[in-house]
Amino acid sequence: MKTSIDIVIPSFRLEEKYILPILQLQPPADADVKFYLVVDNPAVHPSPAIRALVDNVRVFLHINQRNQGAAITRNAGLEAGAGQWVLFLDDDILVPANLLQTYATAAITQPEEIGFIGLITFPPAQSTFTQAIDASGSMDIFRISLDREAFAWGATANIMVKRSAMGPVRFSTAYPKSGGGEDVDFFINVRQRNDYKDFRSLPLAAVEHPWWNNNRVNYQRPYRYGIGNSWLPKLNPRYAYHDMLDTPETLLVAALVTVVVSIVHPSALGVMLVAMAGIIVIEFIATSVQVWKRKGRVNVQTLYYVMMLRLAHDGGMLAGKLKRGEWWRIGQRFHYDGVINKLYFYRSNTYRTIKWILYPLLAWMVWRHF
Structure with missing residues (x-):
């Protein structure tokens, strides 16, 4: 044959x-x-x-x-x-x-x-x-x-x-x-x-x-791939689902809230900027724990690069959606394993769990200053 x-x-x-x-x-x-x-x-x-x-x-x-x-x-x-x-x-x-x-x-x-x-x-x-x-x-x-x-x-x-x-x-x-x-x-x-x-x-x-x-x-490659991947849930809706906001999406929402708050309470601008910095810190903590589970102990520079690679890709995903004016796709994700499942907040892992424990804590600390 x-x-x-x-x-x-x-x-x-x-x-x-x-x-x-x-x-x-x-x-x-x-x-x-x-x-x-x-x-x-x-x-x-x-x-x-x-x-x-x-x-x-x-x-x-x-x-x-x-x-x-x-x-x-x-x-x-x-x-x-x-x-x-x-x-x-x-x-x-x-x-x-x-x-x-x-x-x-x-x-x-x-x-x-x-x-x-x-x-x-x-x-x-x-x-x-x-x-x-x-x-x-x-x-x-x-x-x-x-x-x-x-x-x-x-x-x-x-x-x-x-x-x-x-x-x-x-x-x-x-x-x-x-x-x-x-x-x-x-x-x-x-x-x-x-x-x-x-x-x-x-x-x-x-x-x-x-x-x-x-x-x-x-970081150009992951950013470029993020822009391309932003098309996947749009063109293949049966594999699309919604999840909690990633860090670039969270920063975008926080920036919009900061603009509103700074108009209503100008004195709170500094607190909001600190809160946005806190979002980055939480991303670094969650990334560090995830990498530790995956690879064991690594140095701080490696952790920084891992975080930046994720932010570059997710930033590209967000940029792709916003460039097309598809703001309603913020939070939309794609099942790369080919699963057809419309459940919101589809999965949880250590990375997400840490973020969504620390985010409410950060919000509470910001709220105390108002």
Whole structure:
């Protein structure tokens, strides 16, 4: 029995050290493999070594005439091929020699699955900031194949989907061009189309991803992803629910209250500003306890970075809603695990419990000054 796999690689940088090893992967004997390299940067000039591999038989290269964004670029790769399976790989991963054999074996032996979630590893953290990224929990989706036998979606850096299961589902262009949310949306909709069957975990199909931004401090990525993720409950309402306000939302409400209070009681402005600072302190305390439970003792700088990463992402979520004028979506969340549940205040954990014990205490202390 033989199968066919289309490998879709969207790229902006087209770096040889990553692209060449992918294109040079040897196809297994039991699979017909084709590579679709789609470059979303018209200013890029492929190196001679990459050009030499493009034969329009096994390796195909397409360069967008203008920057189209992550969704359109992946869709172009999807439409170019006709393989039974579509393997999505990022353009900045290190691949093992047996990657294609692992996926082909899974496709042949488990043809009833709608797709397979590969494992994405990272090198040991080289800075306090990358340690914070790992401690924040934002990396969990990259290693979800180690923790769950199946899941509702996976990172597009390393995941394979059956084309027949995908059907007409494509990456939505409603999401920001720079990425964020469109990958969750795509896999959630493929899953929904197949009676909510989860993607099977395949941790043996492992790749290594480098740390972003050369290990340096950068909050732009989580902020950008937050803006993209703010579209998820809007475009997928069956997975939406409401929760208690997060810290940026709480600060926004507190700022509005401060404006009103400062007009009615100008002398209370200082107390309100202290209260807003108290909200940040409570966030730091709740974050610290959560990280301690997850990773054990870490230094204060790591805790600070974890808090800032959360604030950047949640701030992006809030900014996305407000930019669209959708103030009523404040407090709205998305079930990333694919659960359909409309219950308000859906879940509780140590992080939330600490915040909502300390918030009333903070409010009482402010009230005493009036």
